[in-house]
Amino acid sequence: MMMTTRKTTVSIVAKRTTNPIRDVVDRMTVQPNPDKKLIPLSIGDPTTFGNLNTPTVFMDALCKAARDPSTHGYQNSVGTPAARRAVAKHYSTPTAPLTENDVIMASGCSGALELAFKALVDEGDNVLAPCPGFALYRTIVEGIGGTCKTYPLIPELDWQADLQKMKAMADSRTKAIVVNNPSNPCGSVYSKEHLIDILKVAQELGIPVIADEIYRGLTFSGAVFHAMADLTADVPVISVGGIAKEYLVPGFRVGWILINDRHNLFANLRGALVSLSQVILGPNSLVLSALPSIMDPEPASAEDLALIAFRKHTVSTLEKNALFVTDRLSGIEGLQVIVPQGAMYVMVGINPSAGFDFKNDMDFCERLLSEESVFCLPGTCFDIPNYFRVVFCAPDEILEEACDRLKAFCARHRAGTAVASN
Amino acid sequence: MMMTTRKTTVSIVAKRTTNPIRDVVDRMTVQPNPDKKLIPLSIGDPTTFGNLNTPTVFMDALCKAARDPSTHGYQNSVGTPAARRAVAKHYSTPTAPLTENDVIMASGCSGALELAFKALVDEGDNVLAPCPGFALYRTIVEGIGGTCKTYPLIPELDWQADLQKMKAMADSRTKAIVVNNPSNPCGSVYSKEHLIDILKVAQELGIPVIADEIYRGLTFSGAVFHAMADLTADVPVISVGGIAKEYLVPGFRVGWILINDRHNLFANLRGALVSLSQVILGPNSLVLSALPSIMDPEPASAEDLALIAFRKHTVSTLEKNALFVTDRLSGIEGLQVIVPQGAMYVMVGINPSAGFDFKNDMDFCERLLSEESVFCLPGTCFDIPNYFRVVFCAPDEILEEACDRLKAFCARHRAGTAVASN
Numbered sequence: 001m002m003m004t005t006r007k008t009t010v011s012i013v014a015k016r017t018t019n020p021i022r023d024v025v026d027r028m029t030v031q032p033n034p035d036k037k038l039i040p041l042s043i044g045d046p047t048t049f050g051n052l053n054t055p056t057v058f059m060d061a062l063c064k065a066a067r068d069p070s071t072h073g074y075q076n077s078v079g080t081p082a083a084r085r086a087v088a089k090h091y092s093t094p095t096a097p098l099t100e101n102d103v104i105m106a107s108g109c110s111g112a113l114e115l116a117f118k119a120l121v122d123e124g125d126n127v128l129a130p131c132p133g134f135a136l137y138r139t140i141v142e143g144i145g146g147t148c149k150t151y152p153l154i155p156e157l158d159w160q161a162d163l164q165k166m167k168a169m170a171d172s173r174t175k176a177i178v179v180n181n182p183s184n185p186c187g188s189v190y191s192k193e194h195l196i197d198i199l200k201v202a203q204e205l206g207i208p209v210i211a212d213e214i215y216r217g218l219t220f221s222g223a224v225f226h227a228m229a230d231l232t233a234d235v236p237v238i239s240v241g242g243i244a245k246e247y248l249v250p251g252f253r254v255g256w257i258l259i260n261d262r263h264n265l266f267a268n269l270r271g272a273l274v275s276l277s278q279v280i281l282g283p284n285s286l287v288l289s290a291l292p293s294i295m296d297p298e299p300a301s302a303e304d305l306a307l308i309a310f311r312k313h314t315v316s317t318l319e320k321n322a323l324f325v326t327d328r329l330s331g332i333e334g335l336q337v338i339v340p341q342g343a344m345y346v347m348v349g350i351n352p353s354a355g356f357d358f359k360n361d362m363d364f365c366e367r368l369l370s371e372e373s374v375f376c377l378p379g380t381c382f383d384i385p386n387y388f389r390v391v392f393c394a395p396d397e398i399l400e401e402a403c404d405r406l407k408a409f410c411a412r413h414r415a416g417t418a419v420a421s422n
Numbered sequence: 423m424m425m426t427t428r429k430t431t432v433s434i435v436a437k438r439t440t441n442p443i444r445d446v447v448d449r450m451t452v453q454p455n456p457d458k459k460l461i462p463l464s465i466g467d468p469t470t471f472g473n474l475n476t477p478t479v480f481m482d483a484l485c486k487a488a489r490d491p492s493t494h495g496y497q498n499s500v501g502t503p504a505a506r507r508a509v510a511k512h513y514s515t516p517t518a519p520l521t522e523n524d525v526i527m528a529s530g531c532s533g534a535l536e537l538a539f540k541a542l543v544d545e546g547d548n549v550l551a552p553c554p555g556f557a558l559y560r561t562i563v564e565g566i567g568g569t570c571k572t573y574p575l576i577p578e579l580d581w582q583a584d585l586q587k588m589k590a591m592a593d594s595r596t597k598a599i600v601v602n603n604p605s606n607p608c609g610s611v612y613s614k615e616h617l618i619d620i621l622k623v624a625q626e627l628g629i630p631v632i633a634d635e636i637y638r639g640l641t642f643s644g645a646v647f648h649a650m651a652d653l654t655a656d657v658p659v660i661s662v663g664g665i666a667k668e669y670l671v672p673g674f675r676v677g678w679i680l681i682n683d684r685h686n687l688f689a690n691l692r693g694a695l696v697s698l699s700q701v702i703l704g705p706n707s708l709v710l711s712a713l714p715s716i717m718d719p720e721p722a723s724a725e726d727l728a729l730i731a732f733r734k735h736t737v738s739t740l741e742k743n744a745l746f747v748t749d750r751l752s753g754i755e756g757l758q759v760i761v762p763q764g765a766m767y768v769m770v771g772i773n774p775s776a777g778f779d780f781k782n783d784m785d786f787c788e789r790l791l792s793e794e795s796v797f798c799l800p801g802t803c804f805d806i807p808n809y810f811r812v813v814f815c816a817p818d819e820i821l822e823e824a825c826d827r828l829k830a831f832c833a834r835h836r837a838g839t840a841v842a843s844n
Contacts, residue, residue: 011566073467
């Protein structure tokens with residue numbers, strides 16, 4: 001007897017939980033050009049090409065944990081005391097001190113964002129988030145039944161936030177301002193002054209800041225990273241971060257929330273985060289166990305020196321790549337590059353008056369993939385049309401090849417140049 | 423200037439997300455007896471005492487993954503193809519075949535339960551779950567804004583479900599029946615006939631079964647585990663499981679959902695689970711990479727034989743412990759033991775007419791801890807008073823010591839025996 005299932009529909013939450021990047025990418029049905037090797041510059045994963053590897057000291061600590069059954073059991077859902085202490089010590093400053101109780105370990109920085117939004121946002125509430133911005137803010141907030149109102153970042157001002165618009169869109173249901181610094185997808189790093197201006201808005205509105213600082217360790221020379229929490233004693237700052245980008249292990253799924261609330265305005269926030277973390281019981285115990293090896297090595301030990309060299313190498317590689325890509329793409333007629341100061345991304349504008357035969361940024365990226373086998377994400381994935389995002393983690397020769405292909409592609413698709421360049 | 427934060431309250435979801443075990447345990451403010459070594463028989467963590475360790479083949483595979491940067495990057499949020507294939511192959515049967523597309527990897531079995539409930543339950547909906555039962559069902563469902571209606575398990579019938587009551591409590595908002603077999607906290611293993619009877623109820627109601635089968639690999643001789651999905655071609659069965667218990671690694675946070683929906687009644691369930699999994703991007707990549715080493719070894723290879731021996735050793739150790747504890751506790755006046763057939767738990771009834779001077783099971787467990795330093799969870803944690811749960815993973819000598827202390831404790835607290843036994 002075949003049953004008739006009464007309940008064949010999934011929940012509202014499931015229906016409204018969508019990942020804009022996946023939606024857009026899934027709509028891109030084209031295939032790479034089979035005659036050209038695929039160059040994926042789409043996903044923010046520094047491990048894609050094998051040129052950037054996590055330090056040996058971390059691998060050693062992970063192996064040790066794998067062979068030590070005492071690290072295989074349940075841990076506290078907000079993390080082991082040792083891991084929380086190591087993170088607190090690593091990020092503590094005299095102006096924004098942290099103790100282990102201010103650290104909530106989570107299943108990646110995405111898991112940290114989910115905990116933070118879940119703790120703050122009710123159905124009908126909203127948060128202010130950057131545009132262009134990381135798609136997950138919207139995914140999570142809309143999944144909860146809230147709204148993600150986006151404040152514009154101004155490309156002409158190195159992607160500074162439009163504070164007037166930010167302020168104007170806040171209402172009585174606004175629960176937080178999300179600030180992503182350094183920025184995905186822009187690669188921008190904000191000045192101290194700009195961050196203080198944002199904090200003033202938060203203070204006026206009487207709401208906390210959720211500071212997504214996952215790229216804090218990846219800032220290039222000339223720019224200085226300032227932690228949001230270091231710039232205010234008054235506004236509660238919920239910083240999220242993780243090891244994914246700086247230690248080149250996005251698959252490990254270990255991140256954290258740092259609670260900076262010196263006046264204890266959010267007295268019940270810690271309890272809420274602890275309760276919410278008890279549902280899935282926190283991140284992987286092997287990584288938690290190995291975390292102090294990279295976050296809190298013996299000062300001036302061989303491991304410490306190796307880690308300093310590792311970080312320097314990662315940042316200098318990314319900076320070199322950023323300069324190379326910026327330089328090469330700036331030389332392409334019709335593209336406009338906004339020089340990145342950190343992270344692993346650069347946004348490239350497609351000049352609408354350059355005579356390109358593309359319908360839009362989706363069309364640009366689809367044809368770039370199908371003709372040149374270079375895969376970049378269209379700006380639409382980040383809520384900003386007429387741009388595309390380039391991830392610049394690849395080795396020199398691959399970035400060079402990608403830029404060459406982009407150049408030929410753009411030349412071929414500009415009005416009047418199509419025949420000449422073919 | 424000190425800011426006045428407008429929004430100092432956490433979200434409704436955060437407020438209603440509570441873990442009953444934590445609530446109960448946090449209310450137990452007593453300390454262990456400092457003169458007696460603590461024996462924790464409270465948490466279902468087989469690694470607590472160091473006598474049960476994950477197999478070497480798994481440790482080796484984890485180490486290899488730790489040193490292989492190609493496993494450190496982002497993975498598909500529902501798991502790597504290799505891990506999904508290994509799990510599908512491991513659990514596939516001729517009557518309930520599985521492909522990799524039927525497997526959704528998650529952040530532990532708890533993460534799998536969260537995905538499943540989130541995909542099915544809207545605010546105002548309810549699910550039917552066992553009483554006594556695993557507290558997390560309620561935590562998740564009530565966090566979502568649903569209700570967890572509990573159907574009684576009958577101790578006199580080896581904790582079989584009361585099907586009449588199960589059926590009677592269903593209404594138009596009932597979205598699923600949760601069946602936990604083998605059971606936490608009961609250690610019961612259901613017969614094929616009983617499982618078929620439950621499926622008939624689901625079929626009548628037209629709703630799917632969520633089968634929590636995390637303890638499926640831990641069934642003692644005399645009892646046979648039947649996978650729910652194997653017993654129906656009609657009722658959609660969403661099985662959840664993981665490596666935590668069978669492979670002795672609860673800290674690794676890797677579990678899965680197996681979708682058994684042969685008539686595709688829940689056509690949109692897969693899509694919903696995929697979308698929901700994209701929020702935190704799945705479990706740890708090292709464990710995913712190492713998973714085929716334990717789930718799908720080369721048949722009859724040295725690794726395969728070692729794994730067979732490992733599983734046999736784990737189950738026989740637990741079975742031996744179960745027999746020992748059952749035998750010893752059955753001999754204590756005033757306690758009633760319901761013999762477990764699997765998992766790592768036994769529920770022990772506190773006979774209310776035995777003349778004990780305890781107010782209730784909370785009081786029993788508090789005084790057991792403060793006087794004898796033996797820590798068991800009160801039945802109240804599982805929604806059933808007048809019981810306590812014993813985890814029987816500890817080594818022989820510790821279980822023996824715990825039983826000795828329990829015996830003395832019970833004797834001391836029975837009316838008329840207090841003076842004599844002191």
